[in-house]
Amino acid sequence: MRQAFSILTLCVLVACGSGNQKPMETPKDKLVHQLFSFAETGKIAYGHQDDLVYGHNWVLTEWENDPLERSDVKDVTGKYPMVMGFDLGGIELGHAKNLDGVPFGLMRKAAQKHVERGGIVTFSWHPRNPLTGGDAWDISSDQVVKSVLADGEKSGEFKLWLRRAADFIESLGVPVIFRPWHENLGSWFWWGGKLCTAEEYKELYRHTWLYFTKERGLTDILWCYSPNGDCGPQAYMERYPGDEFVDILGIDTYEYVGHGGVEEAGVRYMEELRSALTYLTAISYEHEKLMCLSETGLEGLVDPQWWTARLMPAMQEFPISYVLTWRNAHDKPGHFYAAWKGFENEADMKAFAELENIILLKQ
Ligand code: BMA
Numbered sequence: 001m002r003q004a005f006s007i008l009t010l011c012v013l014v015a016c017g018s019g020n021q022k023p024m025e026t027p028k029d030k031l032v033h034q035l036f037s038f039a040e041t042g043k044i045a046y047g048h049q050d051d052l053v054y055g056h057n058w059v060l061t062e063w064e065n066d067p068l069e070r071s072d073v074k075d076v077t078g079k080y081p082m083v084m085g086f087d088l089g090g091i092e093l094g095h096a097k098n099l100d101g102v103p104f105g106l107m108r109k110a111a112q113k114h115v116e117r118g119g120i121v122t123f124s125w126h127p128r129n130p131l132t133g134g135d136a137w138d139i140s141s142d143q144v145v146k147s148v149l150a151d152g153e154k155s156g157e158f159k160l161w162l163r164r165a166a167d168f169i170e171s172l173g174v175p176v177i178f179r180p181w182h183e184n185l186g187s188w189f190w191w192g193g194k195l196c197t198a199e200e201y202k203e204l205y206r207h208t209w210l211y212f213t214k215e216r217g218l219t220d221i222l223w224c225y226s227p228n229g230d231c232g233p234q235a236y237m238e239r240y241p242g243d244e245f246v247d248i249l250g251i252d253t254y255e256y257v258g259h260g261g262v263e264e265a266g267v268r269y270m271e272e273l274r275s276a277l278t279y280l281t282a283i284s285y286e287h288e289k290l291m292c293l294s295e296t297g298l299e300g301l302v303d304p305q306w307w308t309a310r311l312m313p314a315m316q317e318f319p320i321s322y323v324l325t326w327r328n329a330h331d332k333p334g335h336f337y338a339a340w341k342g343f344e345n346e347a348d349m350k351a352f353a354e355l356e357n358i359i360l361l362k363q
């Protein structure tokens with residue numbers, strides 16, 4: 001990876017501007033440089049979805065005056081995750097809470113608080129199906145993407161959806177990583193591989209980017225393209241919106257335990273992750289982009305050494321700027337992806353967090 005890091009150094013210099021006149025660094029530039037500096041020094045920031053707003057066995061209800069100091073990750077490691085993920089699903093309909101019951105007011109407060117503490121925030125979005133009225137997972141029609149694009153029957157309504165999402169992000173007043181239309185090479189969301197053509201997908205992403213960036217002037221957003229990682233480089237690029245529209249290349253890759261048991265699942269996960277990060281690294285050098293492991297995890301952490309024996313060895317050689325594990329649901333007992341106080345995997349997650357090249361947020 002040595003050669004890799006020198007290329008990244010070059011990217012940082014280019015982004016900083018190496019001429020005599022130093023251009024003003026925007027909040028987005030600062031975030032880009034921070035993420036590059038992680039990768040460049042062989043470090044990886046750790047992130048967790050919804051970490052400040054609920055955990056495995058707790059949920060914030062009276063949040064208006066709460067200092068937002070509770071975190072499953074902090075309970076286990078003594079530190080907050082460096083990156084916090086949140087999901088906008090539900091904002092498109094003007095709902096007060098997202099699809100997992102998180103009030104948008106709380107989400108805003110948590111995101112702002114986290115950035116104030118020195119952390120980084122990222123937003124995913126599971127919007128409902130604009131054509132059928134179902135949820136993001138409603139794949140009953142392959143006309144949905146088409147219907148929201150120019151002249152489509154839902155294009156007007158969809159504009160309102162984009163407006164609501166943009167209003168929320170604008171209201172934060174902090175730079176964010178936004179990764180809409182994720183896991184687009186599988187076919188479980190209405191924007192998935194079999195549900196639209198490559199051109200329609202790219203148009204959807206660009207349309208979103210154009211609205212936020214050009215119509216709304218929201219320039220402190222780092223745009224992340226994050227397909228499911230098992231797709232291979234060709235498919236990854238087939239639906240890539242283009243360098244102008246993307247700042248970070250991500251992949252979502254999970255470990256799934258099948259009939260072969262935990263051991264076999266762990267080996268398969270490491271192979272899949274390494275192979276995905278190998279092609280992602282090559283693409284990121286070629287396109288001079290940051291890269292991240294935008295979502296990963298093992299549901300219920302049924303492997304007591306998942307962090308140090310699976311995740312870490314599989315990702316440590318790659319210049320990824322951050323890794324984010326998915327949420328610890330408070331209302332689905334087995335649905336968690338970070339350890340919590342009292343769980344048997346706790347010691348291993350703590351050991352992972354204490355590794356020299358893993359970055360959490362110092363108190
Ligand atoms: C999925 C699950 C769901 C959740 C959704 C959006 O992976 O965690 O329970 O509603 O993400 O956060």
